[in-house]
Amino acid sequence: MDSNIIPNDLETSQSNLERSRFREMMAQRKHGWQRYIWIFWALLGPGLLAALADNDAGGVISYAATGVQFGIGLFIPLVLCLAFLTFTVQEMSMRLGAVTQEGFSRLALRRYGKFWGFYHITTLAFENLLTLVTEFIGMTAGLTLLGLPLWLSDLICFVFIVSFAIFTGYFTKERIALLVGALNVVFLVVAGMTHPNLASIGHAFVAWNVPTSLRGGVIWFVIATVGNAIAPWMIFFQGSGTIDKGVSSRELILGRIDTAFGCLVQVIVAAGIIIVGASLFGHMSNVSSAGPAQIIDALHHSYGRWVAILFGIGLFDAGFLASITVSLSSSWSISELFGWSKSLNDTLRQAPKFYAVYIGSLLFAALAILVPHLPLDFLSILAQVVGGILMTPLLIFLVVMTSDKRLMGQYRTKIFGRVWGWLMVTLLCGLTLATFWQTFF
Numbered sequence: 001m002d003s004n005i006i007p008n009d010l011e012t013s014q015s016n017l018e019r020s021r022f023r024e025m026m027a028q029r030k031h032g033w034q035r036y037i038w039i040f041w042a043l044l045g046p047g048l049l050a051a052l053a054d055n056d057a058g059g060v061i062s063y064a065a066t067g068v069q070f071g072i073g074l075f076i077p078l079v080l081c082l083a084f085l086t087f088t089v090q091e092m093s094m095r096l097g098a099v100t101q102e103g104f105s106r107l108a109l110r111r112y113g114k115f116w117g118f119y120h121i122t123t124l125a126f127e128n129l130l131t132l133v134t135e136f137i138g139m140t141a142g143l144t145l146l147g148l149p150l151w152l153s154d155l156i157c158f159v160f161i162v163s164f165a166i167f168t169g170y171f172t173k174e175r176i177a178l179l180v181g182a183l184n185v186v187f188l189v190v191a192g193m194t195h196p197n198l199a200s201i202g203h204a205f206v207a208w209n210v211p212t213s214l215r216g217g218v219i220w221f222v223i224a225t226v227g228n229a230i231a232p233w234m235i236f237f238q239g240s241g242t243i244d245k246g247v248s249s250r251e252l253i254l255g256r257i258d259t260a261f262g263c264l265v266q267v268i269v270a271a272g273i274i275i276v277g278a279s280l281f282g283h284m285s286n287v288s289s290a291g292p293a294q295i296i297d298a299l300h301h302s303y304g305r306w307v308a309i310l311f312g313i314g315l316f317d318a319g320f321l322a323s324i325t326v327s328l329s330s331s332w333s334i335s336e337l338f339g340w341s342k343s344l345n346d347t348l349r350q351a352p353k354f355y356a357v358y359i360g361s362l363l364f365a366a367l368a369i370l371v372p373h374l375p376l377d378f379l380s381i382l383a384q385v386v387g388g389i390l391m392t393p394l395l396i397f398l399v400v401m402t403s404d405k406r407l408m409g410q411y412r413t414k415i416f417g418r419v420w421g422w423l424m425v426t427l428l429c430g431l432t433l434a435t436f437w438q439t440f441f
Contacts, residue, residue, distance in 0.1 A: 043258050047258035079225060089424070098251065141293050141315060157320070164176065226431055330357055
């Protein structure tokens with residue numbers, strides 16, 4: 001066995017300490033409803049964060065553009081159904097991390113050799129850098145519309161995200177990220193301010209179909225919607241976050257509640273964003289190339305300044321949270337592979353390489369959007385295509401490892417789960433081929 005994948009005494013001690021802290025939080029002597037609220041607050045973490053961050057800046061624009069293009073009826077039922085797909089993938093990732101106490105990249109290296117270990121890390125780092133660029137595009141959009149120059153907007157975003165690293169302790173950082181994620185509710189507020197027709201939303205579930213007039217161009221939006229539901233970084237983030245939080249096989253039920261709640265909130269918010277976009281149905285031209293500035297401007301003209309401002313705040317918040325989680329997925333995974341210190345309980349001095357990856361990836365994305373004539377629209381498409389391509393092999397490895405009795409013991413995926421997992425692999429293979437066809441032909 002390769003020595004660089006065996007946890008040293010310090011890492012083992014840190015893992016045991018985190019489990020002790022987590023169980024201590026869960027066993028706080030509170031009574032009645034206060035105890036249940038405290039338990040619910042304590043168990044929330046990697047699952048909810050991964051799901052909320054899935055509604056990133058690129059996802060928000062994609063959902064809004066989908067609503068602008070097709071209205072309410074077609075995609076809201078699809079988005080809500082995708083909660084089952086997201087939960088399945090994230091539950092496997094959480095269970096793998098909780099049972100093995102090893103991150104995805106480390107397991108791939110140990111069980112399948114150096115090629116696959118470094119393959120997953122290299123492709124994840126590349127896809128994450130592209131994704132981070134799209135997050136900075138979304139975050140800076142609202143600030144530039146307020147009159148700030150691009151370089152200053154970019155600097156403000158970078159400083160805000162990097163400042164996350166200065167706080168001490170996993171629990172503190174996790175709570176801060178959750179509070180940032182809670183601002184996703186602003187999209188539901190904006191959806192309400194557009195006065196949607198609730199009867200039309202209800203009718204969408206009864207008469208769900210693809211209108212004949214839309215079938216020629218709908219496939220790309222279906223691909224984008226499914227692609228927004230699952231992303232490669234989510235697997236790495238949730239597995240490593242589960243370990244860093246101190247969740248073990250004893251707390252699997254709590255991890256599942258965290259994951260299920262996150263998936264439910266994610267699709268509700270996504271549906272709200274589609275409703276916001278649908279409020280502009282028939283009021284925008286060149287929808288296929290609509291960016292954040294165009295959508296915010298259209299909301300301003302149709303519903304007033306406050307609707308546009310709140311949507312811009314939500315867009316900034318979505319990019320902010322996603323930048324944290326995407327960067328952490330790279331930091332955790334790369335550090336796991338090379339045996340570096342990798343806990344959010346560590347300070348900058350204690351884990352310099354871990355935080356160097358975190359800050360370095362953010363710096364790359366912040367500088368990239370300042371490059372003159374950079375094809376930002378192409379980069380956004382490229383990030384989606386790359387993410388779809390990478391998701392298929394990742395899901396194959398995830399299904400195989402969680403089904404391995406020698407690795408998972410009594411916690412291996414049951415027969416129905418394995419069949420469902422391979423059906424998802426087949427679905428993603430088909431979507432990957434469709435993405436290639438729609439993008440390049």
